[in-house]
Amino acid sequence: MRILDNVTSPEDIKNLTLGELKQLAGEIRSFLINTVTLTGGHLASNLGVVELTIALHYVFISPDDKLIWDVGHQSYVHKILTGRKDELRGLRSKGGLSGFPKASESPHDAFDTGHSSTSVSAGLGYARARDINRESYDIIGIIGDGALTGGMAYEALSDLGASKTRMIVILNDNEMSISQNVGGMARYLSKIRISKSYYRFKHSARRFFETLPLVGASAVRLADGFRERLKYALVGGKLFEQFGLKYIGPIDGHNIAEIIEYLNFAREAEGPVLLHLLTKKGRGLPVAEINPEAFHGISPNGDTPALSFSKKSGNILCSIAENNPKITAITAAMTEGVGLENFANLYPNRFFDVGIAEQHAVTLAAGLSKGGMRPYVYIYSTFLQRAYDQILHDVGLQDLPVVFCVDRAGISGPDGVTHQGVYDISYFYTVPNMQILAPKDLCELSFMLEYSVTATHPLAIRYPRTCTAVDNGRQIKAFNPFEWECLNDVKSKYVVLAVGDRMISIAYETLKTDSKCFALYNARSIRPLDTAVLDRLKDKTVITLEDGIRSGGFGANVLLYLSEKFKNPNVKIFAYRDGGIEHGTASELITEQGITAKILSEYIKKH
Ligand SMILES: Cc1ncc(C[n+]2csc(CCOP(=O)(O)OP(=O)(O)O)c2C)c(N)n1
Missing domain, CATH: 3.40.50.920 (Rossmann fold)
Structure with a gap:
């Protein structure tokens, strides 16, 4: 009998031994692999948070305590532990479980997510409400290193640090966004990873434990005993400290005992704490560990579309860029999703993956355009919502010929309500000087992209991922981008x-x-x-x-x-x-x- 079969709520894991928790982790991994390969979904990210999720539900009392999953694509283990194991087989299909947290699905889903970098803001909102209402529950935001590339996370960390209120931020650092993570913060985190072997739980730990409510000798004694059992040190994290958060880490995110011990310490702290966990994306499935990008989001049974607007778009841009050194391409952490892998390889100095930073991507394009380049912004319709003001204020009002290749436009399907690309026509319509095009097939997409090189105003070309057009002899006779x-x-x-x-x-x-x-x-x-x-x-x-x-x-x-x-x-x-x-x-x-x-x-x- 599997332990997993007896787990129908987080209560059911509270009395398990460490050995049993470890066994449970193994069972959950097998269950995830068997189920998600059939349903499709975010496999690698979930395999990476099995121990973390078990430890969270072991230490905290959900739904009283609030677990807020950033992006939310890694919430399957949480769903399994909160009574939705059997429903996981209907994941992402009509009428079945959502692939993201949803309060309407379970009281354990404290905040609906789907788009990145919202967890710290939402958690701080909860914390301020808790403080005003004189309540005492814990709030834990779980944010990946990828999600930490989003500007909103920094706005929230800055506010949280200044607030001095109680909240735990767990940084789940697996060095990956969908692709390898990018940017200065990613470099900073990798420095912390490297330095961990040089430090040994010294004064920083002592200082930290001295701030706990258990003040003084007993806490420090506890810390001393604790120190003996530690494999990892409390190092670095100065940047988070400057923000006003207590930094703990980096610790092994696959060692349940260690995570539990640190969570217990973090929950006793008086102010905001950031607990830095190192995890492996795809953990337990060798092919996913080696190639986590391919297993970030998988289709049911590995299906891939035969006719892809995304691939076609990226490839056409490659040929246009061959003879035009002004062409630049920008993605916000979705190189593969938007079909820009070839462009990235062929023109690395004209390709910019800015991380999950759609707002920055758009204003960066505006700047590139001002500087004499011809920028192409490749972002999914749903994520581009983030950058509405940048589209309007920086591109539209200045009437800059920035081209938006709006991928996953229209109903996108299994990712659900947070990911449908159904709002872009309406928001683009309000932007001064913006032209909006939609191709009827791959051939027309090429014409549109060729035209885009000569466009003198902002331009959006919207298309879904898969081209459904069957070739009815609908070849284009004469292409005019303004004529129907x-x-x-x-x-x-x-x-x-x-x-x-x-x-x-x-x-x-x-x-x-x-x-x-x-x-x-x-x-x-x-x-x-x-x-x-x-x-x-x-x-x-x-x-x-x-x-x-x-x-x-x-x-x-x-x-x-x-x-x-x-x-x-x-x-x-x-x-x-x-x-x-x-x-x-x-x-x-x-x-x-x-x-x-x-x-x-x-x-x-x-x-
Ligand atoms: C605003 C926004 N842009 C892009 C995405 C697409 N997206 C989903 S998960 C992800 C990577 C997240 O990386 P990380 O937070 O490190 O989580 P991991 O999957 O590595 O555990 C991206 C870019 C999104 N959900 N929201």
Whole structure:
């Protein structure tokens, strides 16, 4: 009988022996490997936090104490220990468990996450509320070294250090973001790692323990005894100390006994503490330990898309850059995800991975543009939300020809509500001087990227990861980035304006049953609208299809234009309902949102 089978809540591990906790760690690892290879998800990150999560639930009392998982992709072990083990088999699929913490799923999920670098801010908010309400629970933010590249984490550490309130920040340092971690902080952490062998738990430890409530001799005696059992030293961390946090570490993040002992010390401290853990991403699965990047996020059964907009985009940029030394590419910790691996290898001095720092990425691009370069910012639609002000203030208002390659646009699927790329049309629409394009297929993406080199204003090209367009002979005859392409030139009362490959595919699917039922346009330019086409649609029923939300989207702007032009225009908008879209496959979710060939053809029959 596995110990894991008897664990249905954190209470069930409180009385286990150290040997049993270690056995449990092994069982959880096997369970994770067997399950996540089937469901898909963030395998390597979770394998790295098995001991940490067990120790946290051993020491703290969740949900009274608050565990806040930064990004949240590493919360599967936490889910397993908090009564959701059996549901893990439905991870990330429609109606199943979310791949991220969700308060609506469990009271043990103290804060919903998905985007990076929020845990310290959220934890400090909890801490201030606790202090005002005269409560006494503990708050623990668990942040990776990758997430620590995000500027928001520093704003929060600065505030936390000054606040002097009680909160524990656990820095889970595995030297990896999705790829190898980057930047000055990563270098600083690696220095601490190296120096640990030169120091031995000396005065810094004594000083630390003397600050504990157990003040004085007993604490120091405890520390002295403790010292004997330590393999690692308390060293470095000066930078965190300067912020006002007590630094403890670095310690072995796979040694349960050691983590428990340090957590117990940290919880007794009076002010904020940062506990620096060294872990191995992918721990226990040799292939993942050797290549953690490949196992950061895996698809169910290892599926990869046949036609990838991401790969195509990165590769086209490589060929454009060959003859154009001004081309530069920027990613915020997603080199592989956005298809820039080849560019990074071919043009290392024109490639910038800035870490999880989308805001910086955008203003960096603005600066590059001012300096005479032609910057391409490759960021997922959902993460680019972070940089709205930088897009507007630094790029849009200055009218700089920065190109945004907006990946994972539209419904992205299993990562769920925090990751759907459905807001970008609306936010780009508000940015002065911004042109927004969406390709109908890979071929059109090449035309758009070639055009982008000559663009004189800010430009966003949005596309999902996988290209769903089947080749219906839809080759591009003449590409004009401002004109909509007529794909079905028939005389009909109905005119469908479809944005992007997914929506055009749905329109084509509808035309299969009745090829004359509507005229179809590829509305490749979402902004500006092709007013030459719109001006001809006076007495038509105009139907818009887009892979984005209704509010402020393409359809909404078509309606606005037509209502200013004609009296009572007849416009039907197919777009996503406002509010979040949970996890599932993209096609399940698009169907759930009521955008299908069947619904489109029924609408036309009825109206
Ligand atoms: C704002 C934002 N940008 C990008 C991402 C994509 N992302 C998810 S996990 C991750 C790496 C996180 O590294 P780290 O915090 O060290 O965790 P690890 O997986 O190494 O345990 C990135 C870049 C994100 N979730 N949020």
